[in-house]
Amino acid sequence: MVEKKAYGKINLGLDIIGRREDGYHLVRMIMQSVDIFDILTFEKAEPEGEISITATNDPSLSLGEDNLIYKACRLLMDSYGIKEGVKVELTKNIPIAAGMAGGSSDCAAALEGMNELFGLGLSSEKLREIGVTLGADVPYCIMGGTAVSEGIGEVLTRLPELPEATFLIAKPVFGISTKEAYGAFDSIPSENVVHPDIDGMAEAIRKGDLSGVTDRLGNVLEQASIPAHPEIEEIKKIMIENGAENALMSGSGPTVFGIFRDSEPGKGYEKAWKALEVLKDDYISELFVVGAAPLKN
Secondary structure (H helix, E strand, O other): OEEEEEEEEEEEEEEEEEEOOOOOEEEEEEEEEEEEEEEEEEEEEOOOOOEEEEEOOOOOOOOOOOOHHHHHHHHHHHHOOOOOEEEEEEEOOOOOOOOOOHHHHHHHHHHHHHHHHOOOOOOHHHHHHHHOOOOOOHHHHHHOOEEEEEEOOOEEEEOOOOOOEEEEEEEEOOOOOHHHHHHHHHOOOHHHOOOOOHHHHHHHHHHOOHHHHHOOOEEOOHHHHHHHOOHHHHHHHHHHHOOOOEEEEOOOOOOEEEEEEOOOOOHHHHHHHHHHHHHOOOOEEEEEEEOEOOOOO
């Protein structure tokens, strides 16, 4: 049996700089993996060629051929002549339709798990090359850590670890699909789009300057999502009023995260928990206080 953790991510910065002819948006993002994770276990199984996926804590999840875990397993089985079947068990903890790349992270873990289970010997670079055919965030989810992501998500540049900080993450009761978010963004006149300073943020991370990061938090998709869902702005405001250095919507939303400075050991954690108590409300379904995810080997 092989077990893999699939970590969620937040976007410290998300900019859209154009579109390809095939419709994919060209992005410049700074990604950060956080310590919220799904757990996937993989076992060889009978009958030959069959993929069986079950969710141990959410039987309502769709785990058929349209699921990215299934697609990742099938792609490697077909590409590398794997005849045996595989049984996958998923324990889901990353919020769904939350802008935290839960599906992409599960897909990345499936590629890594299948690679290990069947001894394929594929490098991380090769897995990322395969992963981008399944989803734009999959290559980053294989890399993890802190990184600049460009192109459609497949061009990655690793950054140093973010200075010590604690994240408060709030998922509202509603979801926003990636298609919905990007479609709404496309309706905004280009001259009205406020672009975040991705280069300045990357340089601040290299210098270990947390204020240089929090001062530059920015996500162009907020400009489309907040008018439709004003609760996002309200969550940001509450976080900042209760000790966050700054707050931002992650990815295509609607999840919001606040960054709390650890000026002394545990202080950021304490402040984040106090803000969590203030945030408890009917329109928020899930709240987490976490640090950055551990780096992959």
